[in-house]
Amino acid sequence: MTNHSEAAGAPGTEQVTLRNPAELAEALPYLLGFRPEDSIVLVALHRGRFGGRVRIGIPERPGDWPSVADEMARCLVSGCKRREGIPDGIVAFLCRDPKAHETGRQTMEHLRPLAQSLRTACGGLDVPVVETLCIADDHFWSYSCPVAECCPPDGTPLAASGTSVTAAAMTYAGIQVRRPLRETRARLAPWQTAAVAEQERALDAAAMALVPRILSGAPRAEIAGETLDLAQRVWRRFGHAPAGGDTLETDLRDDEQLAHDEAARLILGLQDRLTRDHAAEWMEGDEAPLALRLWRALARRCVGPYGEHAAAPLTLAGWVAWSLGDRVEAGEALDMALEADPRYVFARLLMEACSADLDPELVRRSLRKSREDRILAASETGSEGGGDVDVHGDVDSHGDGDGDGDGDGSGVGVRSGAGGVADVAVGPEGGSATGQAGAEESEESEESEDSRESSEARMMRALEAALRRRGPRRSGAGKGPAQAGAHATRRPQGRRRVGRQGSRRDG
Structure with missing residues (x-):
């Protein structure tokens, strides 16, 4: 609603x-x-x-x-x-x-x-x-x-x-x-073209490449840094294209400039909650419109059994649209994110705040503070001394910070769809027989995680305080029929991932 x-x-x-x-x-x-x-x-x-x-x-x-x-x-x-x-x-x-x-x-x-x-x-x-x-x-x-x-x-x-x-x-x-709502949703909905099969194969290939790296103990900061670097290169590439306004034609041009393998790597990389939080900092100035175009393009690439993965780019699209003053697109994007994954805490949090007409500056301040904390931590410890710091700031390797008490919220869940390989879910709590490969990294960064509040936890605390000042929450806010822009008929989703004992609850 x-x-x-x-x-x-x-x-x-x-x-x-x-x-x-x-x-x-x-x-x-x-x-x-x-x-x-x-x-x-x-x-x-x-x-x-x-x-x-x-x-x-x-x-x-x-x-x-x-x-x-x-x-x-x-x-x-x-x-x-x-x-x-x-x-x-x-x-x-x-x-x-x-x-x-x-x-x-x-x-x-x-x-x-x-x-x-x-x-x-x-x-x-x-x-x-x-x-x-x-x-x-x-x-x-x-x-x-x-x-x-x-x-x-x-x-x-x-x-x-x-x-x-x-x-x-x-x-x-x-x-x-x-524009009509159906056009807004069409810009965010998964492809239904002949290119779907090729994009799904690219997602399968990216998953098969990423899972062994995670299981072999590749630093989480390394994977996060690669994801954020690639995202920046892509949206800067969008900015170099001829200006055509914020239209469906722009979406088609963006799709042409985004390769299938690039989209697949970004979609899987954004399943990590803290990587997504860092990406949410592209929320104002010249960065925001370009980032919004990238999040829309990635949402369109979450095809077939990867429909649930759309929750991350859709939530980012909703957040940036809200930050830019477009509550209509924000509501539709966040609603679609909750359709993709009803347990996605970040989307539910933003939905309630947007529906309550809160000022997005509350979230912007929280994200700016998180970025400042990372820069300060990097200057104090030096990137060569801490395994949790990269060019974008620290990307911690464990901690939940969900705010809902129902899961770890920090794992990277990846599945191989077309290849018939069993699904793999990697998280700090386990989920596969070899899921403890990154235990040493988690232990090394535990002290860092304890000393720095996650972006999501900071935002949740600020927004809940603002909602309390507004008065009692309305019944059903952010779920069921009370989702902003909700429709009674929900669009069908691809198969949900299985074997996700250690995967995220909120993304």
């Missing part, structure tokens, strides 16, 4: 007055910052002004509608109560394109019980639903107006995109509509 507290764009600089259902329907994309698809949207009203709003995908099973309506109503009212006070009223929107051989009117009638569930749920919290609109097939219907002359049974056509008086007023006020 996406939970917002402000209008999209630059609210407060201009005032736009909406007088009727038609203008409400045309204003919805500007209120959210994107055109909702297959969505329930609730918008709070405070003394005639719009306040908080929540969105969730429409569940396919009508039996789920009452519980979803109850959860949305509680989420919106409790969030508004913490910020602006209890709303005076709520406007509800149901957005769905007709299915094959279905008319817009039939879609509207099919969703009527959902509209009633929303009215009942909000009324149960003593907040009336003042208007309920269904938007389908470029028409809108009002469930609240029974007058045919005002709201005809076949619906009222919506003005062409960007041509209405409402659109002009919103644009003048500086409020923009971004």
Whole structure:
């Protein structure tokens, strides 16, 4: 569920007055910052002004509608109560394109019980639903107006995109509509092209090359340094390409510049939690847009049985998008990360913070402090004296720092898919017969780990303190139906890795 507290764009600089259902329907994309698809949207009203709003995908099973309506109503009212006070009223929107051989009117009638569930749920919290609109097939219907002359049974056509008086007023006020959510998700979804087989073979080959190095006791810092060096070379390569804006065409060009073997090495390298934390520091300035393009490209390469590996690049994409001010893409990327791996703590943490409208500067400060600590440690000990320091700073070889108490969180889990070789999970707690090969390195760096707080632990502590200042967490935050941008139908995933006793819980 996406939970917002402000209008999209630059609210407060201009005032736009909406007088009727038609203008409400045309204003919805500007209120959210994107055109909702297959969505329930609730918008709070405070003394005639719009306040908080929540969105969730429409569940396919009508039996789920009452519980979803109850959860949305509680989420919106409790969030508004913490910020602006209890709303005076709520406007509800149901957005769905007709299915094959279905008319817009039939879609509207099919969703009527959902509209009633929303009215009942909000009324149960003593907040009336003042208007309920269904938007389908470029028409809108009002469930609240029974007058045919005002709201005809076949619906009222919506003005062409960007041509209405409402659109002009919103644009003048500086409020923009971004790309549809399906395009945002398409930029992050795994490939479905003829190149999938070749990318999967590259992932298998990279796994087969990496596992023996880990089992033979290769320093974790060495592997992490190689991953981060390669990542920097790739996103700098992106920066040298002709500028084309942040578009699907840019994604295609990035895909052409990223070799299959490079993508495979980066995807597997980012499964290490601390390597991922170091990569998250490319979050501002000229680095951030280029890093975001790389994380999108890597998420698209997590094909076949490597779907779960997408949690790391998707979480990084969500974090950088949030840091750059794009909460829409951030919510979608983090939601997709939790689809790939529901136990991924970093994604869940960022999801809750983003949904609560916290300032990403909290996370940026934590990452800057971690980087400063590494630089200080490197200057004090010298890189030649400590096995846990490389050109990017220290990459510790053990420690969990999950914050959820349910796993070690620091192993590198790798599988060989097409080759039929048994899956291998390597972590400090074991997981394979030879999994203790790196024990000496873990012991050597234990003192270093104890003396320096992990980036994730630092971020979790800062964000949880900020959430406590905001008030009680809303029910279900960051999981289940309360994930930002969640859809009732989840995209299918590849086979989950097996034999992962020592693999990460959070990535």
